[in-house]
Every structure is written in C-alpha cells, then in structure tokens.
Amino acid sequence: MQARRHLDNFDWILFFAIAVVCAVGVGVIYSATTGTPMAGAFHRQLAWLGLGLLVMLLAIVIDYHTLAEFSYVFYALALVLLALTLAFGRVVNASKSWLGVGGFQFQPSEIAKGATILLLAAYLGRERAPSDRPGLGFVNFSSLCGIVGLPVFLVMMQPDLGTAVTFMPLLVGATFLAGIRFRTIVILALIVALALPLAWSHLKPYQKERVKIFLEPTRDPKGSGYQLIQSLIAVGSGGLLGKGFMAGTQGQLQFLPEQHTDFVFAVLAEERGFLGSLLMLALYFLIIYRCVITARAARDGLGVHLAMGVVCVFACQALLNIGVVVGLLPTTGVPLPLMSYGGSSLVNTLMSFGLVLNVWMRRLVN
Amino acid sequence: MYRASKDLQDYYEESRLNTRITVIQVLFGAVLVLYLMAFWYLQVVKADYYRKLSDNNRLRRVTLAPLRGLITDQAGRVLTNNRIAFNVRLDREKVADLKHRLPDLSRILGTSEAVLRERLAKARSRPRFEPVILKEDVDLAEAAYIESRRLELPELSVEVESRRNYLYGPLAAHLLGYVGEASEKDIKDHPELGYDLGEIIGKAGVERRYDVELKGVKGWKQAVVNSLGREIEEIDEGRRATPGHTLRLTLDLDLQRTLEQAYGDEAGSAVFLDPGSGAVLAMISRPAFDPNVFARRFSQDTWDAMDRDPRHPLQDRSSLSKFAPGSVFKVVMSIAALEEKVAGPERGDHCNGSWRFGDKVYQCWAIRKGGHGYLTMREAIIQSCNIYFYHLGNDMGIDRISKWAHLLGFGEPTHIDLPHETAGTVPDPEWKKVAVPSDPVWHPGETISVSIGQGAIEVTPLQMAVFASTIANGGSVYKPHLIRSIEVREGVEEENDQSMLVRTLHLNPRTLSVIKDAMWGVVNEDGTGVRAKIAGRDVCAKTGTAQVFKASRDVDADKLPKEKRDHAWFVGFAPRDKPEIAWAVFVQNGGHGGTTAAPIARAVLERYFQKQDAKVGAPQLASASAPR
DSSP states (O other): OHHHHHHHTOOHHHHHHHHHHHHHHHHHHHHHHTTSTTTTHHHHHHHHHHHHHHHHHHHHHSOHHHHHHTHHHHHHHHHHHHHHHHHHOEEETTEEEEEEETTEEEOHHHHHHHHHHHHHHHHHTSOOOTTOOSSBOHHHHHHHHHHHHHHHHHHHTTTOHHHHHTTHHHHHHHHHHHOBOHHHHHHHHHHHHHHHHHHHHHSOHHHHHHHHHHHOGGGOHHHHHHHHHHHHHHHHHHTTTOSOTTOOHHHHTTOSTTTTTTTHHHHHHHHHHHHHHHHHHHHHHHHHHHHHHHHHHOSSHHHHHHHHHHHHHHHHHHHHHHHHHTTSSOOOOOOOTTTSSOHHHHHHHHHHHHHHHHHHHTOSOO | OOOOOGGGSOHHHHHHHHHHHHHHHHHHHHHHHHHHHHHHIIIIISHHHHHHHHHHHHEEEEEEOOOOOOEEOTTOOEEEEEEEEEEEEEOGGGOSOHHHHHHHHHHHHTOOHHHHHHHHHHTTTSOTTSOEEEEEEEOHHHHHHHHTTTTTOTTEEEEEEEEEEETTTTTTHHHHOOEEEOOHHHHHHOGGGTOOTTOEEEOSHHHHHTHHHHHOBOEEEEEEEOTTOOEEEEEEEEEOOBOOOEEEESOOHHHHHHHHHHHTTOOEEEEEEOTTTOBEEEEEEESOOOGGGGGSSSOHHHHHHHHHOTTOTTSOTTTSOOBOOGGGHHHHHHHHHHHTTSOOTTOOEEEOSEEEETTEEEEOGGGGGTOOEEEOHHHHHHHTOHHHHHHHHHHHOHHHHHHHHHHTTTTSOOOOSSSOOOOOBOOOHHHHHHHOTTSOSOOHHHHHHHHTTOTTOBBOHHHHHHHHHHHHHTSEEEOOBOEEEEEEETTEEEEOOOOOEEEEOOOOHHHHHHHHHHHHHHHHSSSTTGGGOOTTTOOEEEEEEEOSSGGGGGSOGGGSOGGGSOEEEEEEEEOSSSOOEEEEEEETTOOOIIIIIHHHHHHHHHHHHHHHHHHHHSGGGGGGTSOO
C-alpha cells in the first residue's frame, strides 16, 4: 500500500532526465574511444551504470531519515577508506586516489562525497531547540567546516586537488542556505586574516607552487593551451547540426585530449552540433530544476539540505567542466557528472540522485 | 529519531530559505544560459572558422615526388636516369624490446650494431609509427630475403624508392654533378624554387644548373591524419607528379669515354669544344668521384671524407681552378703583336739562352744548349722560345697584352652553363693596385714574366679551350655550353637556340694564317707537340709547361717530387683548314705539355675522326653532330 503510493509519487521526470544523460554519455564514450587504446571503456562504463542504478535503487527504497540516522557510520567508513587509500592506494598521475579490492578499482573520494552530503544534511536538518536563533553561529559553522574539511584534507593529501575542490560547493551552498550570523563572519574574517600569512610561511616551496597552480591553472602552460584550442576547434567545427555520430574528426583522430573524460562534452558538441549542445544543457538544467523543486517540496530540513547539497555538488561540477570545454574557464580536470567516463563518479552521482528521488517520494507527511 | 522540524520553523525562516533556494537556482540557470550563448557563438557564429581549423588539423597534404628528368649525350644515349632502390625499414611499433632485438637485426642485415643504433638515434624525435630506414639500397636478393620472411621478421619491411643513377659512375662527374637532400640553406637561398626540406635536388653541375628543368613538378594528395600525424586514409583529391624534362647534352659519350680512358690517373682537366658553336663535346676533371654515392641518404660521411681528401676530387678543375698558361700564352702574345702591328710575322730575334733586364736575368728553356739562335715569329712559337717573347712583351707593354688576353676570353667568366666558374686573372697595373696593396706598382719585370704565361696570369682549362676554338673559327668567341635540347613534352624537343656568340674579333686573315701555320708546325714539324700528330688530319696546337717550382728548369723533371713538377698544357684544334674540334688538355704536375698532355688529345682526336669517317659512310646520320 505504502509502496504503491511511493511509486505514484516517484519523480519520473528527474529519473528519465538522468537516464537520458547517462545513455548519451555512454554513446559519446563509445564514439570517442573506438579505435583507441581506451576502446574497452564503453563496456566498463555500461557495467558501472548497472551498478550505479542498483545503488540508486537502494538509496531510493530506504527512507532517507533512516539513512540520515546512519550518516555518521557512512561518514566514518568513508574516512577509513580515504585513510586506506593514502596507505595502500595505487598511484595514477602522481596522486594516490585509487583503491583496489581484487580486480575492482574505485575512488574512495567519490564515495566520501556522498557520505559528506548525507552527514551535512543530517547535521543541518537536526531537531533544534526552540530558543535557537536562526542562522549559523560560530560553533555551528566550525562543525560544518569540520565535516567537509576532514575528507577534503584526506583527498588533498593524495593529492587530488581537482576532486577536493568539488567538495567546496557543498560547504558554500549549505552555509548560504542555513544563513550565517554577522558576528560569525567577523570572527572568521579575523581568523583567516591572522592565520593565512602564518600558514603560508610554513608551507614548503613545492606546496606553495601547488597552491599557486591550483589558484591559477594557466601557470602550467604545458598542455593546457593545446587542450583549450583543440576543445574550441572541436566544439566550433561541430556547427549547427554536428558532424554525426562517430564522425567527429577532433575526437576520432585524437586531437582532443581526454576525449572520454574531461572533454566528453566537446566530443558531443562536435558530433551533435549546437542542437545537441542545446539539448544536453537543457537536460542538465532540467535535472537541476527538479532537484530544486524537490528541495522546496521537502517535508523537513533534512530533505531540503539533502536535495540542495546534491544539486550544488552536481551543478558546480557540471558547470566547471562545461566552462572549460567552451573556453570560459581554465583547464581544471573536473569530469562531467553522469557523462564522463569513470565508474566511481557515476555510481556516487546516481546514489546522490537516489537520495533526491527519495526526498521527493516521501515529501508528503502521512 | 527524526521528526518533522517544519513546525519549528516560523513563517519568516521558511520564506527566507525559499528565497535562498531561488537564488541558487537562478545562479545555476544563469551560468547555463551563458554557456548556451558560448555554444551559440562557437558553433553557429564562428562555425566556419573552426571548421577550417579542424580540417587543417585532420588533413595533411602529402607531396608526391616527381621522377627526375633523364640526362643523355648528344646522340640520346642515357647518362643519368633513375633506378629502383630497396631500403630495409624497421617498424618500431612492432618491436617490444629494441635493445634486445638489435644483435639479431645486426646479424640479419650484416650491419654493425653501432650503425643501427646511430640510425635509430637519429629517428628518435620522429613519431614512432614512422619506419626507420636501417639499411639503404640493398640488392634484390636481400630485399627478397626480407620480404619472404615477413612472418618471422614482422618488424622489417622493404621500401621501394626511386634513386638517381649515374650509369657510367665517375664519367663526366663534375659536369653532370650530383643530387642530394635540400638543406635549410638551399631553401633559404632559393625561395622561388619552393624546395621542401629533404627533397632531392641538384647539388652540383648540370643537375644543379638545370634543376628547374630536371626536377619536374611535384604532385600532391590529401590524407587524413590523426593527432600523431599517422595517415588514416587517403582522399581522392590531388594532382599527379609531372616528371622532369629530359636534357640532351652536347656531350659525345664516345669522346668522353675515350678521354676518361686516355687521361689515366693524372690530376687535371680537359675540354673539347665544337669551335663552330662552343658546344662541349667532352669535358673531364680529375681526380673524379662517383656521383652515385651522393644519391644515398647516408652520404654525409662520404662527403666529408671527399671534402678532406688532399687531392680534392670534388673540385671542378675545368672551370673552378686556375693555373698559369705557360707557353700557350705565347700564341696570345703573337696575336696581340700582329693585330697591334707591334711586329710582323717576319720579325726576327736572337736567342742565346738568357736575357738581362734590369737587375734580373731571364732565361730561355733552351739555355743548356746555348739558346735557339736566330728565329722568326713562326719559329719562336714552334720552338717555344722565351727570349723572343720577352723582347716582344717588353716592346708591346702590359696594357696591350692585357687588352688582347681579355678579348680572347681570359680574365672573365666563359658563362658556361654550370653553377660556378672562376674568371681567372689577367694582370695589369690597375689590377695590381687592387690585388697587391702591399706592392701596388707594376714593375716592368712583371710584363716579361706574363709574356711567357708566368707570373700573376692564371687561366682555367675551359678558357683555354674557348681560346683554341676562337683561333680555330677565325675570331668568334663563343660561350661554351652543355645543352643541345630539352624535351619539353613527350617526343617534343626544344633546341637550345640561344645565341652563344660572345663577340667577334675581326682578326686580320694574315694574323690567323700565321698563327695557325705556326701551331700546325708545333705538331707537324718536329716541334714540341709532335706526339699529337695524326697523318692527314693537320692537327694544330701549342704546348705549355707552367712552372710550379722555381728550380724546375734546371732539374730533370722525373727526379722532382710529383707536386713540384710543372703543369702540362696542350691546346689546339683540328683540322687546320676546316676546324671541327678544339681543345685544351691540362695535366696538373704533368711535366712537359708535349709529353703528357699531347697523347691524351691525340687519343680523343683519333676517336673523333674515326667517328667522322664512319658518318661519311652513312650521311643521313651526319647531321647529329655537325657544327651548327
């Protein structure tokens, strides 16, 4: 009876939007990797998609209040996995971000993202004493920073700054939504002003350089200029209608770097043209829009913060990625959620949307 | 247990939360709209621009090298063509561990590991899919061996390419020249020719001078390439290469071969001309080289070795080296004296072996037998008496000597159609001011030296040959030239009809007959050139012995080390009355001109007349080499 009602209340629009984006993503990966050493990526992505949908189903079926109750457990588990990664992780591109179990490789940082969203929402949506003034006090805000900061610190140790930065919208969005007291802002500003020079002077030169590169990616001109130009050529040469499936020369002939991960949208734009780009952007907006609607309709603070946490992380990552493809942002190395090749990211994103669907499905108080 | 906290939030807090959600939503939406505009700009507004860039990325123009034109002798016998060459190439992508494979490859190819390693090192910067040539120009058997073992040796393949082929090896090497890969300097020096780096172009001789005619027109095709430059597919668009034109030289292969044979192992040069046109019939510079070695890709070492060779085989001694003309210059002196009316042919003089002029004693080569005694001009030429011409030069003065030397083609380039040429030196007071700033004054003694072709005067063998043909044809100075015709289209030859006449000297017929008679005497009257005498052919010539080493006159030539011996000249024409061939034979450190140079000329002349006699029997072929 209850299951029947939940099915009636299911957000099919959001689900289908996600499914279509995933399907397009798998198609683009197929087109981009055929005939390259990455030719197997398509099959692996399909497998991950299956696993992702399974995890998503779990995230939908279990009441999000129950999940929130165990959020501390998930969070602790994620931290342990991140610590294990630092100890036993496989080094790829000079950072230890992969953990292998048997033949199975995944990035704990992606799992940590989902766990952090859940814990943060649980913290902000908790029952509060009536005497509490609205807005975040200094202690509340420090807790927020701690919740997000701990996994971010461990991810930065890998070091994987690209992934670490995708945690940030979570903190900013949650703080903005919950509101922050004026006194807290003043105290924070003072602390940052005092601590930053001190911390900076204690950083080792290579760490400083890494921070500088992170703040200003064009400092590393080797490669990024080429990538940008090739991406613009791919997008621009697609024209209005595109060159057709598997016919994009920039992607097929490997002028585009990372054509199946960071520049997957460029491959799509080249092969499907402006119409394809328009359709894809519309789908991404639809997904964002449905999440926001869910947040508005949520029956409690936990639901609001869950839906908004997911949408902030998702939207910021998508906007960062597409901004690079059209040359409006410097190269960052952030994958496009739902479309880029990469199992951990896909599974985590689907799981996150599972939570949003969960919130929508249970929006009505019995 | 979570309970709905909605009831705890007052109305204001809820509306504030909704506003904030809206702010976030609008923010994301705005950025997406901005991106949409960016996509519109890139994909619709600038689509053509990026489409072009993408085509530039993916399409590569591949140049198709044309076949180089042939070079034939005057009868159409091929001297230079193109042959098929087999190169063994290594596909580096098919070898997992190159280092361990090297010893095997070395054994299979019979090439040392060091050489293989060096060739691989040179290709290190090239894309890996580009094969590396491990061994160049293998023979058919080796190519077949490798091709038949494709299964065992998948990394090796045989490439077929066209290679310049000089059929007779070093024959006329300096004249034909050689080809090589265009260097950055070639490209910079000749931007109008549109050379590509590494393209095969003419580097010397006719190959260089007529490179435009020989090289043909490059073709091209379009190929799709990936980001590494590997060709993915060809596009049915482009132009086929047009082969170069065939050059028909004025050279006569028979005479050239005879000359090459007769010349032996000496260093020096010889030029045989058609006095009626200036056409080069045979031309040699020794020591020579085999231009085939330069057609190879790995020729730098060979080139360096040749460049360092003390005998300088690359130097074209016919037009780039200059030597003292020695006694041959006495003919120039005689013409000048007769034309300037300083002396008549009847002028007599007495030679007692030496002559004191100023504070110096000038000797005649006949000093050991007490001089030549009394001589007229004709006898002085035949006997090659120095004293006679010392006096004559002293009477005439350097300015008139220099004037006639220039008129007869010395001291200026002959403008032969070869890439480089030296003008030689005809000294006079003006020249000395510039050339010898430490002693800018002309001394009368220098005139005396020049009178017998010594001192500062220097000429090229080619200039000597032009001089000989000027006397032979009665005063017309022709530009020596190598091209008889150029085949512009299949079967259509364009004759070389440029005017080769440089100037006409309008010599007094009496001057000519005196000179020709004296030169006839040199060969036919027991003179210095008797070794070139051919019965019934009236060979006319003058010998010359140019001093290299001061004391050579008093020492037996055979006892001197080779590099200190005199240079030998033998310059002339035949037959006397209707000259058909004129020449200059020069043997470096050859001793007496009559001894070493004359027999070489005689061998060529005999072949020439033998051919002419054969033609009389078949008159329909006679036009092939008749003077034009």
